[in-house]
Amino acid sequence: MFYTIIDVETSGRTNRITEISVFKYNGDTVVDEFTSLVNPNCYIPDHITALTGIDNGTVANAPDFQDIAQQILDITEDAIFVAHNVNFDYNVIRNEFKSLNIEFNRKKLCTVRLSRKLLPGHKSYSLGKLCKDLNINANGRHRARGDAEATVILFQKLQAQEKSREVFSAFLNKNSKEATLPPNLPKEIFNAIPNSIGIYYFKNKKGEIIYVGKAKDLKKRVLSTFIVNHKKAWIWFVKQQISISNYLVVNLLHCSWKMQQLNTTFHYIIKWLNVHLKVFPYLVIKTETILYILLLTTVKLLQNQ
Structure with a gap:
């Protein structure tokens, strides 16, 4: 050979x-x-x-x-x-x-x-x-x-x-799958991602969040990021920069919301990230439902830091 x-x-x-x-x-x-x-x-x-x-x-x-x-x-x-x-x-x-x-x-x-x-x-x-x-x-x-x-x-x-x-x-x-995962994403972390609805994010080598996404199947979506549409510049950027693939599991199955409402949920999560992780500008969120989601998000973030 x-x-x-x-x-x-x-x-x-x-x-x-x-x-x-x-x-x-x-x-x-x-x-x-x-x-x-x-x-x-x-x-x-x-x-x-x-x-x-x-x-x-x-x-x-x-x-x-x-x-x-x-x-x-x-x-x-x-x-x-x-x-x-x-x-x-x-x-x-x-x-x-x-x-x-x-x-x-x-x-x-x-x-x-x-x-x-x-x-x-x-x-x-x-x-x-x-x-x-x-x-x-x-x-x-x-x-x-x-x-x-x-x-x-x-x-x-x-x-x-x-x-x-x-x-x-x-x-x-x-x-x-080993052949398609990015070099800095260990198989163990990928295997731990659930096949459920949720929000996920990628960090670069400095620990900065560079991409946030939503999916009906988190594991499937994360994998697809690295095997489809390679012509997009942001895909290449994620592939080169990703160091940790911590994900936010917002378990919508435990909520009364339907999947079509995920866009609204995602919108609020992004704004929460603005404030607490300084990814974007600023905004303050105040609703009981969103606080429930943010509580789950915060717990996950603390676990992954």
Whole structure:
């Protein structure tokens, strides 16, 4: 079985590739490599340059993606696409091919999710933190070749773990929920979400609420967030930023309200969040029914802080 362990650097908001590195790995050793700068034909912001060292001058004479597309197709053919936070790199490359009217489909493995499963207990599963914890010498961080090379070493360490073969097989299963959940959402938290009516929210890594939603089936809705409508920018943002998926279970089944009244309930919950979590502006709520809902909400919030 062949793997292509890949990292890309991009232009930031426009997500055009500025550098790509691919290591072809046969399960034992690296057998091929392709690394190249890429001219994104768009402006590279200063904050991206500060992170990667790549500016428009760096890529001025680099090939366009279409000039290296065939090489990428060739080296990744019949191989499993591996990356740290694989959906990001995979979707960036797939979109580049889509702009050329070329379909790009490969099986995927994510070293973030594999690390969470096979190497539990780390405070952070970012590539930099894992490299530090596992004594992986990562030269050239935030450059494609340096990060891809570090991911190769991490992948080898994952292979050496007990039950790695079973875990790899499970993650390659298209029907596996592990393959669709975001990297910072543990399976245990997802499994604890009930299949009932309620309100849920997502937090980013700083603990700030970035999205609040309502659903007839909380678990189904949360999962659907990560497997449908990937073109929406907010979906990508949630995928990259989510750190904790605490949810507010407002058990409407214990209330006399009908489902169509959930919109009103949701409206008040949002306003309550405005006041207590400073997510939006301000508003004070005073009704006996809403206080009942807020009591349940407050209890859940306190449990999750």
